[in-house]
Amino acid sequence: MANPLPYYRVLRDEHPVYYIPAWDTYALSRFDDIWQVLGLTDGTFVASEGTLPSAEVLGHRNDGPVADPPLHPMPFHANFDSPLYEEVRRCTSGPLRHRPVAKLADRIRRLANERLDELLPRGRFDLTQDYGGIVAATLVCELVGLPTDRAPDVLATVNAGSLAEPGEGVEVGNARPGYLGYLTPVIEERRAAGADGAVPIPDALIGFRLPDGTRFTDTEAATQMLGVFIGGTETVPKITAQGLWELARRPDQMAAVRADLDANVPVAREEIIRYCAPAQWFARTARRPYEIRGTTIQPGQRVITLLASAARDEREYPEPDEFHWDRRIERLLSFGHGQHFCLGMHLARLEITIMITEWLKRVPEYHIDAESASRPPSSFQWGWNRIPVQV
Ligand code: HEM
Known part of the structure; x- marks a missing residue:
């Protein structure tokens, strides 16, 4: 992370689907591959382990598809399909x-x-x-x-x-006490004030009804x-x-x-x-087999999509390391x-x-x-x- 760009170039040129055994994860570095994988909306890949899982989560080897988390206590909703x-x-x-x-x-x-x-x-x-x-x-x-x-x-x-x-990483998407210290009191206050829509985001979360008919607790709403x-x-x-x-x-x-x-x-x-x-990257976990460049990613294995590498992919952008203020940009990741x-x-x-x-x-x-x-x-x-x- 001191300077990832030279590594990304090697990955793109030589190992576009790079397997990281310790995390049972494939790193995707080419623009087009990432565009395709993130564009799938049929549940082949889900963010059930979080979009930015920590090293600890990645260190756990899944032996098959990972189910959605339980409805309560509800983590950040991006973990659901x-x-x-x-x-x-x-x-x-x-x-x-x-x-x-x-x-x-x-x-x-x-x-x-x-x-x-x-x-x-x-x-x-x-x-x-x-x-x-x-x-x-x-x-x-x-x-x-x-x-x-x-x-x-x-x-x-x-x-x-x-x-x-x-070596540690951070679990960014899910409850971090420092953040909830700001957000949970907002939910409490908006609930007490009647959540009439005057502050649309917390009020919509307070009014939201889950598929089982329950509503979010204060912490769950704050987490969203x-x-x-x-x-x-x-x-x-x-x-x-x-x-x-x-x-x-x-x-x-x-x-x-x-x-x-x-x-x-x-x-x-x-x-x-x-x-x-x-x-630099966001993660997804495969729920169904997916083939890419001759490799089959199995259910339970993850991909990390190196968006920052895609932004410097010479296959998408000529002279990618140069800054041209009026560059023609057709696609952006x-x-x-x-x-x-x-x-x-x-x-x-x-x-x-x-x-x-x-x-x-x-x-x-x-x-x-x-x-x-x-x-x-x-x-x-x-x-x-x-x-x-x-x-
Ligand atoms: C130039 C500035 C920004 C960039 C480059 C950026 C980039 C991104 C990217 C790449 C994702 C997708 C993560 C994934 O695929 O897992 C994302 C998600 C998200 N961003 Fe931004 N972001 C920016 C500014 C903002 C701002 C200003 C807000 C809100 C006020 C915001 C709110 C969110 C939220 C809520 C998500 C989660 C979406 C979901 O999982 O449903 N971002 N952002």
Whole structure:
């Protein structure tokens, strides 16, 4: 994880379906293979062991298909197959659809400018945490029903939760006490207030009826919000900050983008997402045999889809290690694909576009302190957590 890119190239070229005996898992590294596997929605692959299982879970050898978990206590719903998975997912997806998200543009612009009002007079600050970090965490607070003054704590908690020691990994998707400490009280409060739909995500979860007629407990409902809590906080700030860094490194590309911000930032944003998305992999467990490149993956075995390798696959993108702001991108795997594709995709795109545009409008020149920038160790992401900037 210090620098996975050279390994990915070897995997793509020489071992596109690479077996890891200790985990009884196949690593898929080519864009097209991952696109196909994630695109299957017939239950061949499910996330019954989690989409980001820890090393401990992977260390257990399954001798056949893994059943869905029991309904109670319910883990994060992504561990279930259809139709329950989609039914719970719908509780969180409403406010993240294209139309409701488009209405957030003014709010995001205002938040971005409030941050810039505070940060620019300081001269030096952290581009990941202080700018995008606070904006993204504030929006997450609003989505899940937390007071927005908790945004800095949410940001720090989620960042800390992604760190991992080599060999251990983290079980990101499922209940982590630090996260539920924020989310369970929200459910309790919304339940006490009647869950009338005023805060759509927790209220929909409180109202949800499971197939056996029961409802979620407070902890179970809170657990279903982990995707938004973590996904909404983690990625956008790192991509925004690294994207601004990649542009600053290439004055000709910066000039081209600055020539017409409204037209060009949305184009550059796609290349920024391809080039900078920090999540490296997600897992699935086979429920039925699946053949790929002459290998049959058996029920109970897993695949890890190396999305970050797919983003650098020369079979999909010419000169994949080069950053071209106006690269033609026909397919992108950075938000996943198929059943579990990113719920926050529209919001993420809007946040990145607005934050980059507002920054470039207000900051004529900036310098990144590359020596002090850092990517802390994590078992599933490789992202710039700290990017000190001088304006
Ligand atoms: C550019 C920023 C982002 C990127 C690159 C990204 C990437 C991804 C990817 C690759 C997945 C699929 C995981 C899998 O296949 O197992 C995913 C899932 C998810 N993302 Fe994002 N994400 C981003 C921003 C967001 C935001 C802003 C939110 C919410 C506000 C969010 C919420 C979620 C949720 C809830 C899931 C779980 C979906 C499910 O399993 O049903 N993400 N994200």
